[in-house]
Amino acid sequence: MKKMVCIVCPNGCHLKIDQAGEDIQVTGNLCPRGEAFAKAEITCPMRTISSTVKTTSSEQPVVSVKVSKEIPKSKIFDVMDEIQMVVLDHDLDAGQPVIQNVCDLGVDVILTTSFRNG
Structure with a gap:
């Protein structure tokens, strides 16, 4: 039990x-x-991830991201490895993907706030 x-x-x-x-x-x-x-x-336990990615901007050195839907708990570290490799260098709006189909899970990593590089 x-x-x-x-x-x-x-x-x-x-x-x-x-x-x-x-x-x-x-x-x-x-x-x-x-x-x-x-x-x-x-x-099949599922989890969500909220994290940050690095940017090339000194004014906004990191920006917050999250997964677009829950992922298998067993894939958390794989997804985090992919997130840690991102360095954002172009403008994106909140809700836009930073990584599409991360780890072939059918889930995107999306911005939770807008980023302006400049």
């Missing part, structure tokens, strides 16, 4: 997960979202 706290809503349900092969039983959830959360965490 595995225990976890659901983070989907403010209830913070204390979940108990029993897994026998592909059969996963969840108890302790007050809503169906808790069961879905627990099953996803057991089978």
Whole structure:
């Protein structure tokens, strides 16, 4: 049995997960979202990343970025390695991709604030 706290809503349900092969039983959830959360965490945990990339601007030496949707938890370090290699040298608006299809995950790394190099 595995225990976890659901983070989907403010209830913070204390979940108990029993897994026998592909059969996963969840108890302790007050809503169906808790069961879905627990099953996803057991089978393929997903996470989001917020970080910064370097720029060539002395006035704005770093700019904030995030992934456009959740990625598999197992790929966090691979994505961060790609993010750390970026040095932004041209103007981009918030929401535009800095890296498209990072690590072939079908996810972009996008700016969360605009960047002006000049």
